[in-house]
Structures are given as C-alpha cells and as structure tokens.
Amino acid sequence: MSAVKTPTLPTPSQRSPRTRAIPLRREGPARMWWYRLRRYRRPGIIIPGAILLLIVLFSFLGPIVLNSPKPGTGDLSDYMLPPGSPGHLLGTNAFGNDTLSQLMYGGQTTLIVAVCATALGLVAGTALGMIAGYYQRIAGPVIMRVLDVIFAFPDIILAIAIAAYLGPSMVNAIWAIGFFSVAGFGRIARAQALRVVHMDFVVAARSSGSSALRILVTHVWPNIAGRVFAYGLVAFGYAMMAEAALSYLGLGVPLPTPSWGNIIGTNQAYISTAPQLLYLPALCMFATIACANLFSDAIQEKRAAE
Amino acid sequence: MSGTEDAMSKPLVRVEDLTVRVIGRDGPPILDRVSFTVEQGRMTALVGESGAGKSMTTKAVLGVLDERIFTTSGTIEVDGRDVGSMRARARRRFTSSVAALVFQNPTRALNPTMRVGPQIAEAMRFSASGAHLSEREARAKAIDLMKQVGIAAPEERFYAFPHQMSGGMKQRAVIAIALSMNPKVLFCDEPTSSLDVTTQALIMDLLEELRQRLGIGILFITHDLVLAASRADDVLVLHSGRVVERMPVAGVFSEAAMPYTRDLIARVPGVEPPADPNRPAAQLPLRVVDRAAACSYVGDCIYRQEICAERVPPLAPLGPDHAARCWFPVGHPPLAEPSGALVTEGSAT
Numbered sequence: 001m002s003a004v005k006t007p008t009l010p011t012p013s014q015r016s017p018r019t020r021a022i023p024l025r026r027e028g029p030a031r032m033w034w035y036r037l038r039r040y041r042r043p044g045i046i047i048p049g050a051i052l053l054l055i056v057l058f059s060f061l062g063p064i065v066l067n068s069p070k071p072g073t074g075d076l077s078d079y080m081l082p083p084g085s086p087g088h089l090l091g092t093n094a095f096g097n098d099t100l101s102q103l104m105y106g107g108q109t110t111l112i113v114a115v116c117a118t119a120l121g122l123v124a125g126t127a128l129g130m131i132a133g134y135y136q137r138i139a140g141p142v143i144m145r146v147l148d149v150i151f152a153f154p155d156i157i158l159a160i161a162i163a164a165y166l167g168p169s170m171v172n173a174i175w176a177i178g179f180f181s182v183a184g185f186g187r188i189a190r191a192q193a194l195r196v197v198h199m200d201f202v203v204a205a206r207s208s209g210s211s212a213l214r215i216l217v218t219h220v221w222p223n224i225a226g227r228v229f230a231y232g233l234v235a236f237g238y239a240m241m242a243e244a245a246l247s248y249l250g251l252g253v254p255l256p257t258p259s260w261g262n263i264i265g266t267n268q269a270y271i272s273t274a275p276q277l278l279y280l281p282a283l284c285m286f287a288t289i290a291c292a293n294l295f296s297d298a299i300q301e302k303r304a305a306e
Numbered sequence: 307m308s309g310t311e312d313a314m315s316k317p318l319v320r321v322e323d324l325t326v327r328v329i330g331r332d333g334p335p336i337l338d339r340v341s342f343t344v345e346q347g348r349m350t351a352l353v354g355e356s357g358a359g360k361s362m363t364t365k366a367v368l369g370v371l372d373e374r375i376f377t378t379s380g381t382i383e384v385d386g387r388d389v390g391s392m393r394a395r396a397r398r399r400f401t402s403s404v405a406a407l408v409f410q411n412p413t414r415a416l417n418p419t420m421r422v423g424p425q426i427a428e429a430m431r432f433s434a435s436g437a438h439l440s441e442r443e444a445r446a447k448a449i450d451l452m453k454q455v456g457i458a459a460p461e462e463r464f465y466a467f468p469h470q471m472s473g474g475m476k477q478r479a480v481i482a483i484a485l486s487m488n489p490k491v492l493f494c495d496e497p498t499s500s501l502d503v504t505t506q507a508l509i510m511d512l513l514e515e516l517r518q519r520l521g522i523g524i525l526f527i528t529h530d531l532v533l534a535a536s537r538a539d540d541v542l543v544l545h546s547g548r549v550v551e552r553m554p555v556a557g558v559f560s561e562a563a564m565p566y567t568r569d570l571i572a573r574v575p576g577v578e579p580p581a582d583p584n585r586p587a588a589q590l591p592l593r594v595v596d597r598a599a600a601c602s603y604v605g606d607c608i609y610r611q612e613i614c615a616e617r618v619p620p621l622a623p624l625g626p627d628h629a630a631r632c633w634f635p636v637g638h639p640p641l642a643e644p645s646g647a648l649v650t651e652g653s654a655t
C-alpha cells in the first residue's frame with residue numbers, strides 16, 4: 001500500500017463548531033430535583049411514603065372533600081350510631097359527633113403538633129449539637145451535659161411535667177414535646193458534626209479565618225443534614241406517641257378540639273360496646289408511625305448503598 | 307541561584323529548632339529541632355517516610371495543631387514576622403494572608419455538598435484576611451483562577467460539584483483555592499500522591515509554572531525522593547522527626563552522606579548510590595537504651611557504631627548548603643571514634 005493519506009488532526013481553529021466541548025449546562029432546579037428524587041424509586045420507599053401522603057391528605061383535604069361536619073357540632077340525638085349509619089359512615093360517639101370527621105380533624109391536630117414539635121427539636125437540637133461539635137473545649141461539654149440531663153428523664157414524664165405546668169393547650173403540647181426531643185437531635189448533630197469538623201475543607205476554612213457561623217452553615221450543616229432528617233422521621237413518630245399520651249391524660253390538646261390521642265382517651269369507657277371509637281384512631285397512629293419509621297429506614301438503606 | 311544570593315534575600319519561611327511534643331508522653335519528640343527555610347521563588351522539598359513528621363511540620367508552621375495535644379517550641383518566622391509568639395487568631399489571620407496549604411487528598415479537601423466555584427470564591431469573600439469581594443467580583447476572580455490552574459471550561463465548571471470532577475481536576479481546584487488568597491508561599495502536602503503519574507507530572511508542571519510566574523516559594527512535601535530530586539531546588543530529608551540531611555538537589559544522588567538518604571536512593575530502581583570503599587563489613591549488634599538519645603536511623607543503619615546508639619549526632623555541615631546528621635557521614639571524615647570519643651568539637655545540637 002502506497003500513498004496512504006495520513007490523517008492530520010485539525011488545529012483548534014480548524015475544528016468545526018460541532019466538535020467543541022459540550023457545555024456543562026446547569027440544569028434547572030425542577031429538573032435537578034426530579035433527578036434526585038428519581039433515585040428513590042423503590043417499593044420500600046414509595047409504599048410507606050404513599051401511605052404517609054394519603055394520611056396527610058385524608059386529614060387535611062378529607063373534611064373539605066367530604067364536607068364533613070365540624071368537630072364538636074354533633075347532634076346529641078344521633079349519639080352512639082353504629083358504623084354504616086346513613087350520613088355517618090363510621091358512626092358517632094356519645095355526643096353525636098361524626099367519627100369520620102373526628103378522625104380527620106384529630107389527624108390535623110396530631111400531625112401539626114408532631115411536626116411542629118419535631119421541627120422545634122430539630123432546629124434547636126441541631127444548632128446546639130453543631131455548636132457542641134465545633135467548640136470542643138468548653139461549650140461542647142457544657143451543652144452535652146445539659147442535654148444528658150434532659151436525656152436521662154423518661155421522655156413522657158418530662159413532657160407530662162412541662163405540660164402540667166404550662167396547662168393543656170395545643171401550643172403548650174408542642175413546647176413540651178419539642179423540649180425533650182432537643183436532646184436526641186443534639187446528640188445526632190454533634191456526632192455527625194464531629195465527623196465533619198476534622199475534614200480538610202473545614203480545617204482550611206477555619207485556618208483562613210472564616211467565621212464559625214459561616215463554617216457551620218455552609219460546610220457542616222449540608223454534610224450532616226441527611227442523617228439529621230432521617231432521625232427527624234423517627235423523632236416524629238415519638239412526638240406523635242407523646243402527643244397521644246398527653247392528650248389521653250388530658251394534658252395535651254383540650255376538648256372539643258379532637259386529636260387521635262384525646263379521642264382514645266374520651267372514648268375508653270366504650271371499649272366493649274363501640275370498640276371502633278378507640279381502634280380507628282389507634283390504627284391511624286400506628287399506620288403513621290410505622291410508615292414514618294419504614295420510610296426513614298428505607299431511605300437510610302438506599303443512601304448507605306450508594 | 308548561588309548560596310550567597312540566597313543568604314541575602316530574606317526567606318519567606320524560616321523555621322529554627324522547631325520541636326513538637328505530645329503532652330504527657332515521654333520519649334523522643336514528634337519533631338526534634340527541625341530547621342529549614344523556604345526562599346522566594348524556590349522549591350524546598352521535604353522528603354521522608356510515613357510518620358517522619360512531614361505533615362506535622364506544615365501544621366506546626368501554619369499553627370493548626372491542636373494545642374490540647376501538642377506543645378510547640380522553636381522559632382517560626384513567616385514573611386519576616388515571628389508567628390510563634392502571636393495569638394492564635396491573629397496568627398491564623400496573618401499566616402493565611404501569606405501562606406496557603408494544598409492538601410494531600412483533593413477529595414477530602416473539597417466540600418462534597420458545595421459547588422466547586424463558590425468554594426474557590428469563599429475565602430475571597432468571607433475569610434477574615436480575605437479581600438471581602440462582592441459575589442460578582444469573587445466569581446470573576448475564581449473563574450480566572452480556574453483558568454490559571456488549567457481547568458477547562460471554567461465558566462461551566464464553576465457550577466460543577468466535586469464528584470463531577472476527576473482527581474487531577476479536583477487537585478487543580480484545591481490549588482486554585484490555595485492561590486485565591488495571593489499567597490507568597492505555598493505548602494504542598496503530598497499534592498500528587500493520590501494521583502496517577504501522568505496527572506502527577508501535569509500538577510508538578512503547574513506548580514513549576516506558578517513558581518516562576520508568581521515568584522512564590524513552595525515547600526513541597528513528598529515521600530518520593532525521585533520526584534523531589536527532579537523538581538525541587540533544595541532537599542530536606544526527614545526521619546523520625548529529625549532533619550537528617552539537607553542539600554541542594556543537584557547532589558542528591560551523588561553526594562548523599564547520611565546512610566538513610568543513601569538507602570532511600572538505593573531503593574530507587576535503576577539508581578545506585580556511588581560505592582563506598584569504607585563501608586563496614588558487618589553490622590554491630592544493636593543495643594539502644596534511650597531512643598531519644600540515639601540516632602533515629604540506628605536500627606537499620608549498616609554503618610552504625612556504639613556511639614550511634616548513645617548520642618544523637620549533630621547536623622554537621624559537610625559543604626556549602628550541605629549538612630547531614632550522622633557520626634560517620636559517607637565520603638567525609640567521621641565526626642567521632644566508633645567507641646564514642648568526639649573527633650571534632652561538634653557539640654550535639
């Protein structure tokens with residue numbers, strides 16, 4: 001073979017526009033979120049997530065869609081109707097209040113209290129935990145010993161004491177439950193912060209004189225957020241149980257505002273005659289807490305697998 | 307590049323008798339009277355095996371050692387100022403405006419949850435000693451730095467996450483961060499040891515170019531004597547926290563006098579240190595009573611004598627810019643009789 005034309009590489013100026021590097025386009029935020037969420041398409045995550053979503057929709061949109069009567073507006077002449085009665089699908093209680101409506105409005109109360117209390121604990125606990133992990137000399141041990149004291153009390157007894165002191169109301173229940181959940185978040189956040197603060201990029205930011213607040217917010221928090229939120233779902237379950245316990249004892253949300261806890265509490269006398277009055281709110285709570293825990297576990301597992 | 311010129315220009319970093327101990331632990335210190343200088347526009351290589359104290363030296367100079375665990379003594383001057391006597395906060399502020407550190411592992415040195423560009427811009431915007439630039443200025447400067455360190459398509463890479471970059475590119479980003487504060491001296495802590503050889507050569511070329519173009523001094527830490535010999539100006543060999551040999555790079559392979567350095571050279575495939583006619587036939591049995599008072603290399607040294615296990619040799623000058631810490635430097639007259647009587651009046655400093 002002779003006179004084979006040797007191919008020459010084109011110089012940069014000769015290259016056609018088609019061979020230029022494909023720009024790394026910055027995706028829009030909506031698309032980025034879709035990419036991120038798409039990784040979590042697996043039954044262990046979708047099923048509990050969907051049930052949780054259903055419970056939330058049931059509680060917040062159910063009353064609007066079904067045009068349910070407001071809680072506490074029952075007709076006393078309709079008392080103790082069995083499930084399946086016309087107009088009252090799940091029957092009524094001793095005051096003639098519609099059980100389905102009570103369940104839906106009770107769900108609102110319980111979910112709001114649990115979410116707010118968890119959020120309170122998350123914000124306060126994570127902030128304290130990160131500070132404890134960052135300032136390891138004085139502030140760290142002091143904060144952690146204080147949290148240990150809170151941790152040493154049985155959660156529910158502490159909440160009962162606070163709620164009894166503040167008096168029964170929805171806001172007070174949030175404070176009481178939020179207070180004891182601070183300790184758990186504090187521990188998780190500190191443990192995770194300790195892992196991060198010795199990484200090179202934190203040491204570098206520290207040695208170049210970045211402020212502590214800036215380091216905690218931009219470098220530490222994004223690297224511990226996943227674990228904190230995973231614990232948050234578990235803490236949410238605990239908060240729901242605590243809310244139910246407080247309401248059952250009459251220290252939580254006062255009547256006539258229903259919550260799953262106080263529905264159980266007020267109807268306990270009817271456990272043999274109308275068990276659905278107790279078992280239905282209990283079932284709702286069980287489903288919510290179980291799904292929150294399963295959801296958290298499945299996400300943790302997926303993240304660990306990556 | 308001659309010795310007299312170097313003596314006249316003021317060194318950017320001057321470390322004298324730097325000693326670091328662990329609080330509450332006896333025995334030899336982690337760093338034992340380490341002295342060296344980093345000159346403007348020169349690359350000083352710190353060579354040693356794992357645990358020799360290379361990273362400790364940089365951390366001590368930059369003042370990021372945990373004071374609850376370590377005590378430091380000795381003189382540390384950065385850009386003519388004694389930083390050892392400064393308060394921690396002022397010291398960090400001053401040091402970070404003059405010196406910057408390039409980390410060993412670029413994956414650990416970058417925040418995985420933050421885009422690369424903002425990380426480069428961060429110090430310029432927010433750090434105490436930074437310029438406090440606006441977001442727009444810092445972004446422009448960061449993109450310029452990314453261009454300087456050879457990151458292709460910096461405008462787009464600005465928004466990349468670290469996991470979207472290769473190891474070499476991440477190391478370039480780390481160097482860009484180090485350069486963002488306009489340092490006069492760069493501490494490179496094994497910047498290439500987690501990279502493959504091709505990338506290593508590119509990164510070394512980049513450091514070389516930055517040194518020439520910006521005139522910065524570089525303290526280059528490595529366990530790779532060949533790499534040090536091919537790129538640096540001066541070589542400092544560290545063993546068990548002591549400087550055991552200091553010499554200009556040109557003589558490393560031919561004139562190394564400390565047996566440890568010679569052994570390092572002998573381990574390099576294809577390189578043979580010059581034969582030594584006076585090499586003893588056999589090793590003496592080893593009996594070290596006090597490790598702090600013995601030569602650190604006495605355990606593996608084929609030249610060892612009784613005195614090596616009993617007294618630390620001084621870092622004795624053997625020529626211009628050449629010094630070795632050995633009682634029996636190869637190719638030079640011994641400093642002591644094997645039994646222990648000192649030949650010269652070298653006080654064991």
